[in-house]
Structures are given as structure tokens and as C-alpha cells.
Amino acid sequence: MNRSQHIFGSGLVLAVSIWVAWISYTQAPAEAFLFPRLIASVFVVLAGWTFGKAVLGLSKVGSGVSRSMFIQMVPGLVVMLIYVFWAAKTLGFYTATAIAFFILLSIYDPAPHSEARTWGKRALITACFVAVMYGLFALLLSVYTPREILF
């Protein structure tokens, strides 16, 4: 992993630690922030040490995120973010799960996209999976999930 990735990662952690320390030492009542202050102090020291090592090029642990890995991950990550932060509540858990599951299978399944049989297989797997999830959560565990569209 290149030095800039180490610097970016550890810099971000250092920024969070400084923010935590700043809030811990400035917010009232002081008694409520006694323990966070203790943690924040150690947090800042360790984050500063890690950042210093990254700047000096001494960070050895961690392989970072390569360009190709990131490119391959992005479609899945986008589907996941839409599924979690919008679709699950807006479309309903089971509808959103069926759509997200089918899209993810379509994106990452190594089987060829040109065969109708492959698409049928993906649809069948999706239907079976959502049926199992419905059976488990709605029928067996009686968990009430948002069901806005269809179910």
C-alpha cells in the first residue's frame, strides 16, 4: 500500500480522535464526560503516533484498497447503500430485498449474462431466498418489518 493511503487513513482516525477529545473537554456537565476524556486522551496519543508513522513512511500493517478492488466493489456498495438507506423502508423489506438480491446476483454472478437460463436461475434463487426470509422472519419469528409496496 502506498504512503498516501496510510496517511489518508490514519489522518482520518486522527481527525476523529481530535474531534472526540474536543467535545469531551468542552461539553458540560464535566462529570458526564469524565470517562470520555480519559479515552479521548489515549485515543489522540495513539492516533497521533499512527499518523506520525504514516507520514514518515513507517506504517507496515494493512494492504489498503487497490484501484481494481475499489472499482469491483463500488456497484455492490452502491446497491447496498440504496437498499439500506432508502429502499428497505420505502419499498418494504421483502420487495427491497428481492430487488437488491437479484441485482447483486446479476452484477457479481460469474455465469454468462447472455444466457436466458442463467437469468432464470438467478430469479429462482432470489424467489427461494425471499420466501425463506419471509418464512423465517415474518412467520416463525413474527418480526414486523416495513411493507410499503407489494409486501
Place this chain on the structure above:
Amino acid sequence: MDFIFYFGDVFSPLSFLLLLGGTIGGLILGATPGLSPTMAVALLIPFTFHLEAVQGLILLGAAYTSTVAGGAVSAILLKIPGAPANIATTLDGHQMAKQGQGAKALQLSFLASAVGGIFGVLLLIFLTPLLAEWALAFGPSHLFWLAILGVTVIGSLDSASVVKGLLSGCIGLWLATIGFDDIMGAQRFIFHPSLGGGINIIAALIGLFAIPQVLTMFAKGRRTSGAEVIEVQKHSVLDATKELLRRPLALGIGTITGSIIGLIPGVGGQIAGLVAYDQTKKFSSEREKFGKGHSEGVIAAEAANNAMVGPSLVPLLTLSIPGSPTAAVLLGGLLIHGIFPGSDLFDNHPDVAWTFINSMLVGQVLMCLFGLYVAGLAARVAQVPQSVMAAIVLALSVFGAYSVQSSMGDVYVMACLGIGMYFLERFGFSAAPLVLGLILGPIAESNFIQGGMIADATVGRAGYFLSGGLNIFLIAVVVASVAYSAWMELRSRRYTTKEEAQA
């Protein structure tokens, strides 16, 4: 010998059914590369909400036991360890499978796992009450240092970088402070309504262990596993048993090494398997056969990684300090059922504690019996494409996190922590100390506050927290574990640099 009175409860119809389901499911999950025992147990927790505490724990305990053993299936037949604990098993197990001895290797692995596992659980049975009695003498300052010890030991021993491990622990401790403070009722670090009630442990566990795996599978892209399952020929279980009995050295070293390593918080099955393999090789009269398909290698590694399961729960059940990441997840399972492990667990909930421990003993036997027959099927499941696995785990995570308290906030927290953890892991941070920080944070804080009140009325904070035999001992262990890990890290770096220079 209290545990004997609670054996009958394991065999009540629902409990036994859960034990069977957990064992078979765990074997299959364990054999699936990418699904670690910790993640499998975390994903199972939501299924325990509607069960009695003891039944939920039976399910989680059975899954823990059999996922570790199930990992040997893919290690032997696919050369892909199902979990880090099975790395040592691949060395000789896969060679045996390539030589047409796959069935024998599997049988030996399950038999050795059962022997090691039973010994480990017996150790849990006999050590736990002793330690629990000793733990009764602990006051707030000791419990504070114990919580810090739990975080620092796992942070330093479980991570490739001591500083990054400790930093992960700090992040976990900070996350634990989010929400309303217990004493003053003041808001702390709440910048979104979802965080008003603090971070839910179960949602966090699911996010921290499952989502990074999902993203790792995405990052591999449209790739097949590329691993071919080696066909398993028939082999007599009786012959495998005779072979196991002919190798007492490997079985003994594996079992004892695994049990001792299991007792040390933070040192997981991976270390247990590798150390046992290495020690058996040193003491064996046939050391030249190791790595070429020698049964002693499989026996030692598998006996060790299962022997470690029982003892890894000793610090959890007696001191509330989880000995491994999976034990930390089990602690989450205990807490959501309103059971607080510690010195009074065996006084307040003896039925839950002993039935759970007994179920692990029975689970070891079931794991062996089913392992011998489900192994072939489990290896086929291991070939399920990563795309399907990733989608399944993601959906299960969302449903699991939501079902904790029917809150979308928990789902958001799960996703944010999971995505954050994936990137942190890529930069060398690890999830285990973060989880420990999150779980032990409230214990550390409440004892810090209580201790502070006592200290203000007596000898002062420094005098209260930094004096007394037990406090000094605990502080010394914290310092020693960090120093030892730092020294080991430095040594391994020097060794790597030296090797690079020679190359």
C-alpha cells in the same frame, strides 16, 4: 459437580432440536469460506430473541463449536480454511485428500476435534466455579482494570500492529459512550436521532463482523471460487479411530496446547492450531512427513482449535471478559437475554449457565457424529458462489439488525459501522478489540464512576485505582501484554527486514 443436575435440560425436545440445528447449521456455515465462526454466531443472535435465554445460548454455543470444526472440511477438501483456526489443518489435510485419503483426514479431524473439544469443555466446567468464587472479591477498581485488560489484551495480541489494535479498542470504548450518560442523563456524541439510545450491541456486532465480509466478497468481483472439491472415498470410522489412538502424542499436545491457549484472552484458535502443529512436529519421530499429508498434523491442529473453545469462555463466564471475538459475540447474546456473566452468574442463573455448558459437551459429541456424515455435503455448500453468499449475508444482516428493536436506526448504525470497519481493516485495524471496547466500555465506565465516588470519600483516585495487590497485578498484566506484543511485532519486523535483505 452441580453441572450433573442440569444435564436433563439439554435433552428437552426444543433444546435438543436447537442443539441439533445449531450443530448441523454450524458445520455447514463453518465449511463455507468467508463465513467466520464469529460472523456466523453474530448473524444467529436475532434468531434467539424469541427463545428462552438458555435455548438461545444452546443454539449459539452449538454454532460456535461446530463452525470451528466445520472449517476443517473446506481446509481439507478445498485447501481453503473455513476459519483462521483451520489454517494449520490445510498443511497436511489437503495433502492427505490429494493422496486419496480425504475421508480419513475428515474422520481424524472430527474425532480429534471431539476429543479436544470435550477436554476443553471439562476444563470450563471445573475451572469456572473456582474462578467465579475468586472473582467475588473484586471491587469497582478491579473490575475497571479487568475491562481495560480485556480490551488491551485483545487489542495487542489479536492485531498485527499493537498500536492499531489499541487504537481499535479506543474507538470501541468511545463508541460505547455514545448516547445518554447513566449518572447525569447528559447527551454525549449524539448527532443523529438514531444514536439517541446509544449503539445497540447486536446491530454493531452484525455490522462489524458481517458487512466487511460482504464488501470483501464484492471486491473480488465476478470470480468463481476456483477451488475444486476433492471427491471423498469411503473409509472406515473404526480404522480412523484406531489411527487416532495410535497417535497419542499429537492428540495430547493438540488438546493441552489448545486448552491452555484458550484460557488466555485474545489468543484465538489460529494460534492454538499453529502452535500445536509446530510443537507436535518438534516432538514427533516422523517429523519429515509433516506437510506431506501426515495424519499427526491434522490431529494436532484440529484437537487444538476445538480444545480452545471451552476455555475461551472461562474469562467470559467468570469475569465478564470475553476470551475471543466469538466469546464477545456470545456475551452480546447473554446481555440481550438480561444475563450478566460474572461472579454471581452461577448463583443467580445456575440453570442457564450449567445447561449452556452441558449443551456444549453434548454438542461436541453431536458435532463428531454429524461431521462424519455431513462433511461431503458441507464441502458442496462451500462451492456456493461468492455473489450468492454476499447477497445472503447482506440481507440477513439487515433483517437481523432491524429485528433487535424494530428500528431502522439500528440498520443504519449496522451499515455505517460495517462499511467503516471494512476500510479500517484494510488499513490494519481489527474488529475484535473494537467490539471488546464497545462491550466492555459500559462495564469500565460504571466501575470507574463508582470507584471514583468511593475514592473521593476515602484515599483519592490515584490511591484507589493504583494501589492494592490485585490492582497492581492487573495493571502489570495490561503492561506486560502490550509490551510482549510490541516486542513480538518488533522481532517479526526485524526478521522480515533481514529476510528481504538476504533475498
